[in-house]
Amino acid sequence: MGSKRLFVDFGSTFTKLVAFELEAEELLARVQVPSTVDEDVTIGLEQAFDLLAESVPLGQEERRQTVACSSAAGGLRVVCVGLVPEYTTEAGRRAALGAGAKIVGSYSFDLAESELREIQETAPDIVLLTGGTDGGNKKVISHNAAMLARSGPGVTNIIVAGNKSAYDEVETLFSGSGKNVIYTSNVMPEIGVLEVAAANHEIRNLFIARITEAKGIGRARSMIADVSMPTPAAVLEAAKLLADGTNGTPGIGELLLVDVGGATTDVYSVAKGAPTSSSVRLLGLPEPYAKRTVEGDLGLFHNLDTLKTIAGSEPLPEDFEEAVEAMCRENSVPEGEQQTECHLLLSKIAVHSAVDRHVGSLKQVITPNGEVTVQRGKDLTQLQWVVGAGGPVSFSADPVNVLEGARFERDMPMLLKPKEPEWLLDREYVLFALGLLAQSEPEKALKLMKKYIVHL
Amino acid sequence: MENLGCVITGTVGVDAHVIGTKIVSRALREAGFKVVELGAQTPPEEFIMAAQETAADAMMISSLYGMAEMDLEGFRDKCTEAGLEDVLLYVGGILGVSRRDFPADEAKFKRMGFDRVYPPETDVRTAIDDLKADLSRKRAERP
Numbered sequence: 001m002g003s004k005r006l007f008v009d010f011g012s013t014f015t016k017l018v019a020f021e022l023e024a025e026e027l028l029a030r031v032q033v034p035s036t037v038d039e040d041v042t043i044g045l046e047q048a049f050d051l052l053a054e055s056v057p058l059g060q061e062e063r064r065q066t067v068a069c070s071s072a073a074g075g076l077r078v079v080c081v082g083l084v085p086e087y088t089t090e091a092g093r094r095a096a097l098g099a100g101a102k103i104v105g106s107y108s109f110d111l112a113e114s115e116l117r118e119i120q121e122t123a124p125d126i127v128l129l130t131g132g133t134d135g136g137n138k139k140v141i142s143h144n145a146a147m148l149a150r151s152g153p154g155v156t157n158i159i160v161a162g163n164k165s166a167y168d169e170v171e172t173l174f175s176g177s178g179k180n181v182i183y184t185s186n187v188m189p190e191i192g193v194l195e196v197a198a199a200n201h202e203i204r205n206l207f208i209a210r211i212t213e214a215k216g217i218g219r220a221r222s223m224i225a226d227v228s229m230p231t232p233a234a235v236l237e238a239a240k241l242l243a244d245g246t247n248g249t250p251g252i253g254e255l256l257l258v259d260v261g262g263a264t265t266d267v268y269s270v271a272k273g274a275p276t277s278s279s280v281r282l283l284g285l286p287e288p289y290a291k292r293t294v295e296g297d298l299g300l301f302h303n304l305d306t307l308k309t310i311a312g313s314e315p316l317p318e319d320f321e322e323a324v325e326a327m328c329r330e331n332s333v334p335e336g337e338q339q340t341e342c343h344l345l346l347s348k349i350a351v352h353s354a355v356d357r358h359v360g361s362l363k364q365v366i367t368p369n370g371e372v373t374v375q376r377g378k379d380l381t382q383l384q385w386v387v388g389a390g391g392p393v394s395f396s397a398d399p400v401n402v403l404e405g406a407r408f409e410r411d412m413p414m415l416l417k418p419k420e421p422e423w424l425l426d427r428e429y430v431l432f433a434l435g436l437l438a439q440s441e442p443e444k445a446l447k448l449m450k451k452y453i454v455h456l
Numbered sequence: 457m458e459n460l461g462c463v464i465t466g467t468v469g470v471d472a473h474v475i476g477t478k479i480v481s482r483a484l485r486e487a488g489f490k491v492v493e494l495g496a497q498t499p500p501e502e503f504i505m506a507a508q509e510t511a512a513d514a515m516m517i518s519s520l521y522g523m524a525e526m527d528l529e530g531f532r533d534k535c536t537e538a539g540l541e542d543v544l545l546y547v548g549g550i551l552g553v554s555r556r557d558f559p560a561d562e563a564k565f566k567r568m569g570f571d572r573v574y575p576p577e578t579d580v581r582t583a584i585d586d587l588k589a590d591l592s593r594k595r596a597e598r599p
Binding site: 083084086087088131132133135136137138139163188190191192281283365366367368369372374 | 500501504505508521522523525526529530533534536537538539540541550553
């Protein structure tokens, strides 16, 4: 095998294939073909290889070494079942999001029959069961385990990441249920302590071992080396590497990354987000250093209604609705001046709203000792880097304008968005591939990142 | 003396006004309770850990510096996660901005899941009588 490396992203709309030359530290080519996951994932993969081979000579061995990520077939669909919404349910949600999952349901306290039916109908890939700190509440997680144990075929994989003291009982409840149950350490071992890494790891393992097979994406393994993680997890890996660097090479430092897609807008921050003023008090569950949030209602093509509603409060260009509808029908790159303008506006709104929801906020509280400022979530005001990614940003006519949506606003001073960020852009749309490469060759991946993530 | 139950006491957050909680602790002991006295400036999480370790029946939390609402945000929920869903929660002191608006403060802390809420200058015996009554009611309810 030469020093060529190939990476695939099985998306819901496109199968994307990227080729790097590692010796020369170069991007050789990037191609995409319509997704064929519904039919047979290998057809699209074959087409992508053929298309790539037109510009890059490919050997069989190089094809076989290809590593993939996937967000096709609905992505990695997870239901979180916890105890208190703000504590173990939220901790579970964060673990799932960090693993690149799409959260398709959240439940708290004792599950009711109707909720169990709802979960069965949702038929998630994984149910993440949490509840209680270690040595804490056992009743609720046991009740919920008993409910899930007698659920129908809609529930297959269950990861238990709750009160360890309840595990003996939970194990007894699940025995003979026919469910694939995996036990890992608690996402909230103590009050106020968030430990999502272990659950995160088990979610990714299940994704590789069973879920890709169940979705038919695993068929690709007959042609390539592996489907190793969900696409958002690959992007998070890329963001972590870019910020933190490797053992030998420093990264660029803390960053915010916005990935606008057709169906969702994902925001990643690799930053501590501690208060930047000493007089501010921090409240709420601790934030993960590498945090992902996803706005399922802010995709550029599949959720235009939400975007139009939000846009309603801003001045709209003429014939906005028409242009938007035309764009929706074509589900593609905007054509002509009018569509380009609408596309820009919508992308900016998606970035704006998604970053608003990702960052922390301040609130003034009046006490007998005067006003006290309370912070929830991450303070990203001093952050230097904002990275734009995803088709609608990467291929935008004016990416700076789109990314401006992530900037701090004077009339919204309580939202802790970056005040003086510098803009970076994944211009070639290769972040996912670099996140995958980072798993085996972090030094090379970092070098390629510094080359292809360009300063605007 | 008979042991009526175990109570955790202390001032929450970064409040250092410790005299009230000392009086409460002493009176509780004299009345026959086992007392775990955490003293001044106790983080909410420490009340919870102490209660888990000692299988406490109740917590009597003091706050005089006006930040109790912030310090105790989500406290009942935290207790629930920690397996302390049956613990009695009492809070007393200067709980809001205005001393005069005690009913509003009381309603607020009851909504937050506290069983009893006391204004400053409450006679400690009142709280202890309430505690005895609440505990015997709880014990009678138990199957």
